[in-house]
Amino acid sequence: MTLSPHLEAKFAKLLTSYPPGRQRSAMIPMLMFAQDELGQVTQELVEEVARRIGCTPLQVEEVLTYYSMLHKKPLGKYHVQICTNISCMLTGGAELWEHASGKLRIGHREVAADGFFSLEEVECIGACSWAPAIQVNYDFHHHVTPEKLDRLLAGLRSANAV
Amino acid sequence: MAAPVKLTIDGKAVEAAPGTLVIDAAKLVGINIPSFCYYEGLTLQAACRMCLVEVEKAPKLLAACTLPVAEGMVVRTETPVVAEARKYTLEFLLTNHPLDCPVCDKGGECELQDMVFRYGAGESRYSENKLHVDEKQWSPVVFYDGPRCILCFRCVRICSEGMGVGALGIVNRGAVSEIAPNHGDHLECDECGMCIDICPVGALTSGTYRYKTRPWEMDHVGTICTHCSNGCKTTLGVRNGQIIRGNNRDRSGINGEFLCIKGRYGFDFTDHPERLQSPLMRVNGKLEAASWSVALAAVAKKFSEVRARHGSFGVIGSTHTTNEENYYLQKFARSVLGTNHIDHHRSGDVVTLLDALSGTAGSLSTTADLYERKAVLVVGADLSSQQPFLAFQIRANYRHHQARVYVVTENEVREDGIAAATVRVDKGGELAGVHSLAEKLKTESELVIVFGDSIKGEAVRELVAFGNSLGIPVKYVALVDYSNSRGALDMGLVPELLPGYQPSNQPGMTVGEMLESESLEVLWVVGANPLESAAMKAKDAFVVVQEMFLTETAQRADIVLPAASAYEKTGTVTNVTGEVQRLKTGPSTMGAKPDLEIIGLIARDMGLAAAVGPWIADKVFEEIRATVKGYSVPMAIISAGGAAHTMPVNGRIPVESRPDLIHSSRDNLFTSGTLGRYSKMLGSVMEGRQA
Numbered sequence: 001m002t003l004s005p006h007l008e009a010k011f012a013k014l015l016t017s018y019p020p021g022r023q024r025s026a027m028i029p030m031l032m033f034a035q036d037e038l039g040q041v042t043q044e045l046v047e048e049v050a051r052r053i054g055c056t057p058l059q060v061e062e063v064l065t066y067y068s069m070l071h072k073k074p075l076g077k078y079h080v081q082i083c084t085n086i087s088c089m090l091t092g093g094a095e096l097w098e099h100a101s102g103k104l105r106i107g108h109r110e111v112a113a114d115g116f117f118s119l120e121e122v123e124c125i126g127a128c129s130w131a132p133a134i135q136v137n138y139d140f141h142h143h144v145t146p147e148k149l150d151r152l153l154a155g156l157r158s159a160n161a162v
Numbered sequence: 163m164a165a166p167v168k169l170t171i172d173g174k175a176v177e178a179a180p181g182t183l184v185i186d187a188a189k190l191v192g193i194n195i196p197s198f199c200y201y202e203g204l205t206l207q208a209a210c211r212m213c214l215v216e217v218e219k220a221p222k223l224l225a226a227c228t229l230p231v232a233e234g235m236v237v238r239t240e241t242p243v244v245a246e247a248r249k250y251t252l253e254f255l256l257t258n259h260p261l262d263c264p265v266c267d268k269g270g271e272c273e274l275q276d277m278v279f280r281y282g283a284g285e286s287r288y289s290e291n292k293l294h295v296d297e298k299q300w301s302p303v304v305f306y307d308g309p310r311c312i313l314c315f316r317c318v319r320i321c322s323e324g325m326g327v328g329a330l331g332i333v334n335r336g337a338v339s340e341i342a343p344n345h346g347d348h349l350e351c352d353e354c355g356m357c358i359d360i361c362p363v364g365a366l367t368s369g370t371y372r373y374k375t376r377p378w379e380m381d382h383v384g385t386i387c388t389h390c391s392n393g394c395k396t397t398l399g400v401r402n403g404q405i406i407r408g409n410n411r412d413r414s415g416i417n418g419e420f421l422c423i424k425g426r427y428g429f430d431f432t433d434h435p436e437r438l439q440s441p442l443m444r445v446n447g448k449l450e451a452a453s454w455s456v457a458l459a460a461v462a463k464k465f466s467e468v469r470a471r472h473g474s475f476g477v478i479g480s481t482h483t484t485n486e487e488n489y490y491l492q493k494f495a496r497s498v499l500g501t502n503h504i505d506h507h508r509s510g511d512v513v514t515l516l517d518a519l520s521g522t523a524g525s526l527s528t529t530a531d532l533y534e535r536k537a538v539l540v541v542g543a544d545l546s547s548q549q550p551f552l553a554f555q556i557r558a559n560y561r562h563h564q565a566r567v568y569v570v571t572e573n574e575v576r577e578d579g580i581a582a583a584t585v586r587v588d589k590g591g592e593l594a595g596v597h598s599l600a601e602k603l604k605t606e607s608e609l610v611i612v613f614g615d616s617i618k619g620e621a622v623r624e625l626v627a628f629g630n631s632l633g634i635p636v637k638y639v640a641l642v643d644y645s646n647s648r649g650a651l652d653m654g655l656v657p658e659l660l661p662g663y664q665p666s667n668q669p670g671m672t673v674g675e676m677l678e679s680e681s682l683e684v685l686w687v688v689g690a691n692p693l694e695s696a697a698m699k700a701k702d703a704f705v706v707v708q709e710m711f712l713t714e715t716a717q718r719a720d721i722v723l724p725a726a727s728a729y730e731k732t733g734t735v736t737n738v739t740g741e742v743q744r745l746k747t748g749p750s751t752m753g754a755k756p757d758l759e760i761i762g763l764i765a766r767d768m769g770l771a772a773a774v775g776p777w778i779a780d781k782v783f784e785e786i787r788a789t790v791k792g793y794s795v796p797m798a799i800i801s802a803g804g805a806a807h808t809m810p811v812n813g814r815i816p817v818e819s820r821p822d823l824i825h826s827s828r829d830n831l832f833t834s835g836t837l838g839r840y841s842k843m844l845g846s847v848m849e850g851r852q853a
Contacts, residue, residue, distance in 0.1 A: 058331040058344045065333040 001048040007037055011052060023053045027063055031070050040074040068122070076111045076118030078156055080104075081135040084121050087128035092145070096132050097121055099146040103153070116160075117153070169235040176231075184226040184237055185213055195239050196248065196277055198362050199314040200227035203558065204323055207315045211251045212277065215239045223247055245281055252283035258293045258337060259363075260309045268364030270377045271411075274312060293337060300349040302846040303369045303427055304358060308340045311365035317341060317357035324420070326546065326557050326576050327351045341365070352550070352831055353847045355426040359409045359419060370427050370843060371407040375399070380406060383748040384414055384803055386735050388482055388645045388728035389424035389834045392417070392529070392551035393737025393805065396425040398729060398748040405429045405729060405749055416529050416741060416805045422550040422831055423844065429729060431840035432749060436711055438724035439753030449712075449722060454755075454763075457721055462767030464684065464704050465499065469768075473683040475501040476676035476703075479655040480689030480757075481509070481644035482837070484733030484745060486782035487757045488646070488653035489661055489790070491688055494761055494774050496660075502670030503682075506655040507690060509643035509826045510738075511618035513651065516663060517815040518626040519638065527610045527637035528739050528807050533559045535637065537582075537606040539568040539599070541625070542592045543614035543641055546576035547830040549738065552612065552639070553577065566606060570595035592616050593624055603632050612639040619821030642738050643827050644835065645728060649736035652790065652810060658817040662791035663810055665817050672823055688757055689725060691715045691836045708757050713836055724754040731756035733779040734800065741805040742795055758782065 003011065010033050014026035030049050035041050041064055043057075050057045064070045082100055084093045101107055104117050111118040127133035130142030134149070141152060166177040171188050178187040185195045186202075198210040206228050214223040218236035223244065226237070238244065255274065263269040278284070297307040315332065318341065322328035329344040329351035343349040358366040380399035387396045387408075395415020399407040408426045413419050431437075441457035442449040452460075468475065477495040479488055495504045519525045532538060532555035545553035557580060559565035566582040569575060570592055578584045583602055587595040592613075603609060609632065617625055622640070629636035642648050654661040657670025673692055676682055682700040688708045693715040698705075707719035716722045728735070729748045733756075736742050755763075762777025775781065783800075786793050795806035827835055832850030834841065844850055 056328050056331075056344065058328065058342065061342065062331045062333055066335045068335075 001044045003034070003048075004037060007034060015052065024055050024059075026053055027055070027060060028067070028070075031060070031064060035070060040071050042072075068120075073109075074111065074115075077116050077160070078136050079118045079120065080153075081120045081122045081125065083123070083125050083127070083131070083133055083135075085124040087124075088132040091131040093132040096134070096144055096146060096149060100149060103150065116157070167231045167233050167235075169231050169233070169237065171237045172239055178231045180231070182231050184215065184217075184224075184229045184231055184235075187231050188226065188237070188239060193239055195226045196280070197227055198273060198277075198312055199316065201316050201319070201360065203562065204316070204319040207319070210255075210312065210314050212248055214244060214247045214251070216241050216244055248277070249281045249283045252278050252281055253286055253288075255312050256283065256286060257288045258309055259312070260292065260294070262310075265373070266310065266364040267367045267372050267377075268310075268361075272364060273362035295340065298347070299369075300343045300347070301351075301353055301369075301848070302843065303353050303355055303423065304343075304349055305367045305369065305372060306341055306343075307365050307367065310363050311341060312363055313339055313341075314362060316360045316362065317366055320356045320360045321351070323561060324554065324557070325352055325354060325356060326553075326579060330357060348848075350849060352546075353423045353427075353849060354421065354550070354831075355409075355423065356420070359411050359421075359426070368407065368427070370430065371399075374406050375401050381748075383746050384410075384412075385729060385746040385748060386415075386645065386737075386743045387421070387425040387428075388735075389428055389837065390422075390549065390551075390829065391642045391644055391647050391738035392549055393645070393735065393739075393741055393743055394421055394425045394551050395743070395803070396421055396429075398429065400748045403749045405432055414803060415743070416737075417551050417554075420551055420554045423847070424831070424834055424841075427843040428834060428838070428841045430843050431710070431837055432727050432729055432751065434711070434840040434842070436840065437751060437754070438710060438712060438716075438722060439751060441724060442712075442716075442719070442722040444720045449717075449719070457723060458760075458763050458767050461706050461721055461723070461764050464706075465764065466768050468683050468704075469499055472500070474679070474681055475499045475503060476671060476679070476682045476685045477501065477504040478673055478676065478685070478687045478690050478692055479504065479506040479650055481507055481642075481647040481650055481835075482728055483646060483650075483689045483757050484728070484731065484735055484779065485646065485649040485653055485742070485786060485793075486733040486779045487688070487761065488650050488655050489786050490758055490761055490774060490777065490782050492654045492661065494765060495686075496666075498765065498768070498770050498773050502657050502666055502668045503676055504655055504670060505657055505673045505676070506650045507643075507647075507673065507692070507827075508651070508656070508820070508824045509647050510615055510640045511622050511819065511821060511824050512640045512642065512648065513659070513663065513815055513817070514619060514622040514819045514821070515626070515638055515640045516810055517819070518623045520811070520813045520815070523812065524635070525637055526740055526807070526809070527612075527639045528741060529555055529737070529805075531610050531637055531739075532556050532612070532639075534563070535559070535565065535608050535610045536563070537566040537568070537603070537609045539570070539596070539603065539609060539611045540575070540577055541570045541596055541611065541613040542572070542616035543612065544571065544573065544575045544828075544830075545612070548614075548826075548828060549612075549641060550831060552738070556580075568599055568603065570599070590616070593621055593628075596625065596628060600628070600632070604634070606632075606634055608635045608637075610637045610639065612641065614641045615824055615826035618824045619819050621821075639739055641826070643829065645737075646735040648738055648740060649734075649742075652736055652740075652792070652808065653786070658820070659815070661786070661789065662793070663815045664791070665815070672820065674823070687715050687719075688761070693718055694836065708760055710754070711836070711840055723760050724751075725760065726751060726754045726756040730754065731758070731779070733758065734783055736808060737805075740792075740808045740810065742793070742800065742808055743805045744800050744803065746803075 018025040197213040199207040213226040216238040295308040394417035396408040443452040585595040792808040792810035
């Protein structure tokens with residue numbers, strides 16, 4: 001599998017970031033970086049990572065299916081993750097989830113038809129002090145209300161309008 | 163060794179080596195701490211929580227499977243608190259378990275059932291719907307029923323650690339975790355079934371056994387696998403005269419629980435539809451069924467007639483028949499028929515090895531040595547494919563004792579992965595490859611050298627000279643092909659040697675020479691198929707064949723006598739390392755007789771029974787023990803189902819070595835000579851079709 005020069009460099013560095021014989025430690029970061037670039041973890045990528053770190057594709061599959069932040073299906077350009085764990089739930093996280101799901105007309109781990117947004121109901125994202133919190137790709141948004149969420153989504157759309 | 167650690171388990175004083183786990187230390191005083199995920203010899207998992215025990219001064223229960231012993235530790239394994247914890251653990255394990263015990267293969271020998279019975283976790287507070295996924299078939303032999311799985315990881319570990327295959331993994335997380343095969347929806351592996359037998363519940367089931375019987379309806383017959391030369395014990399589950407499964411879950415035998423696909427599933431040739439069940443006689447050019455008495459009388463008449471005029475007999479023996487049969491056959495041939503034209507298919511140069519080792523003691527390796535010795539050198543053999551139990555021993559030695567493994571082979575082999583050094587050589591370059599390792603091997607404290615058929619004749623002497631030059635104790639294994647290839651040599655199924663490697667001092671023809679001879683009058687083939695790949699020159703020779711199937715050789719026969727398989731008779735066989743073990747009778751096939759009895763009946767019909775003695779396996783073995791060098795093995799070991807190491811001659815064997823006759827068939831995991839053709843299971847797995 002051919003990787004972008006950027007990813008190739010990252011992978012090369014990762015292989016030297018761990019003590020000799022512990023190259024499989026690079027598995028998760030490799031999958032994360034590649035997913036960011038490719039939008040998903042493909043079977044081809046699984047095999048490529050396995051080959052590079054010296055384990056079997058099945059071992060990569062074990063890790064890949066264990067971690068919910070690694071995805072085998074493509075996500076939207078913006079992956080909206082709404083926390084409904086305890087602190088967020090008490091401060092309106094569940095309502096926020098209902099609102100987002102209704103607005104985008106998609107459910108948990110689904111992608112909108114245009115591929116722009118995808119939605120996921122997640123467990124605690126470590127932002128309880130600012131609950132309810134959501135995460136869009138790698139960005140956090142605090143004290144989110146349905147109105148704030150609407151503005152955020154509209155903003156992302158217009159920013160990307162051609 | 164460091165001083166032992168003293169501790170108390172259930173009031174009993176225990177001394178154990180530092181680092182011993184509490185679960186193992188308890189076994190020293192006969193206390194069995196229950197566990198699912200802990201499995202002796204595999205890495206620790208600590209996943210099931212069944213082995214929780216109370217330890218004085220510890221604030222909560224601890225898992226005995228990962229807890230090393232400590233001085234003065236006081237452990238209690240069956241207190242009310244422990245029992246309650248185990249009961250709750252079981253309640254959790256049962257939340258999604260289907261409890262379909264009445265139809266489950268494992269019912270009756272299920273560890274989960276036993277534990278629920280023991281701790282009485284009969285009630286569940288879980289009122290939600292159980293998660294269900296449909297069962298999956300991963301190969302002709304392996305089925306997976308997810309809901310039954312308790313995620314102990316035993317299968318995953320035995321496959322990657324024990325077998326070195328790594329075909330199983332665990333995907334997903336939490337309640338929806340499940341075992342997954344290496345190729346999405348199917349397995350590509352050794353198809354050994356180790357995962358199935360090690361499964362404590364009925365999650366992994368076997369294609370040959372599933373839904374066929376209840377375990378208590380079978381007789382469990384511990385006998386020796388009749389395929390390759392490794393001599394694994396396989397416990398046959400026999401019901402109504404039919405073998406339903408093979409396994410070795412009681413870990414009896416030299417192989418512990420190890421079995422490959424052949425030992426576990428390759429028994430199905432016994433009730434193959436083409437199995438011969440009646441003698442056949444050639445009438446007007448066609449083979450027609452005949453009664454035993456008529457067929458035996460015809461053989462006896464012909465043998466007597468040719469014997470009377472000192473005609474030429476040729477006898478070809480088998481690599482699967484018992485020591486008793488081989489001994490009896492050569493005795494019959496030599497003393498009654500007066501011929502020394504007796505041979506079999508030779509697959510390893512044991513003769514030259516024994517000769518080269520003359521005058522040394524303890525130079526023959528056992529299968530246990532491969533697990534215990536500090537270093538192993540593999541020369542010219544793909545062990546994982548051709549000698550799977552030997553490979554398993556070496557892998558276990560590497561895992562448990564950090565053995566250094568050296569590999570000199572033509573192609574890549576699985577042992578490369580655990581090797582301290584690997585040398586790739588061209589065909590015929592094995593010895594040079596071995597010499598290139600001299601400096602490394604000299605740093606070892608001991609060594610076992612395992613060599614295949616590329617090392618024969620002078621090369622064996624050179625290899626032994628090399629071993630001697632290392633200045634360390636070296637043991638050897640000359641690889642041979644089949645379940646009693648070694649026994650055939652030991653019992654003198656060769657023209658140049660009598661039983662016990664005594665020179666016969668009388669010229670006799672080899673297999674090839676018999677087939678080439680134009681003057682041969684009778685060819686008697688007992689359990690071999692020489693005409694599979696060769697033609698027979700003596701067109702008019704009278705051919706008698708004792709066989710299970712109508713092989714190429716049997717098709718040429720004038721009289722075919724249906725023989726019992728190794729699973730249907732008693733007697734002993736000698737494995738590749740010279741360990742003698744006893745066969746036990748499992749099922750029986752109507753119409754077929756053990757070869758020993760057939761030979762005896764021929765002698766009787768010739769009126770010469772007294773010359774060969776009774777055709778009773780135990781009687782013949784008594785004679786072997788008394789007369790064949792190296793076979794004076796302790797009867798107590800043999801009778802108890804153990805393996806006794808034979809110590810053949812310790813002196814020169816003054817015969818011309820015939821390396822030109824030595825060819826290994828190089829059967830892989832999915833082939834087994836002629837026998838393999840009649841095993842539907844061996845032929846059904848995709849790996850077998852590719853090979």
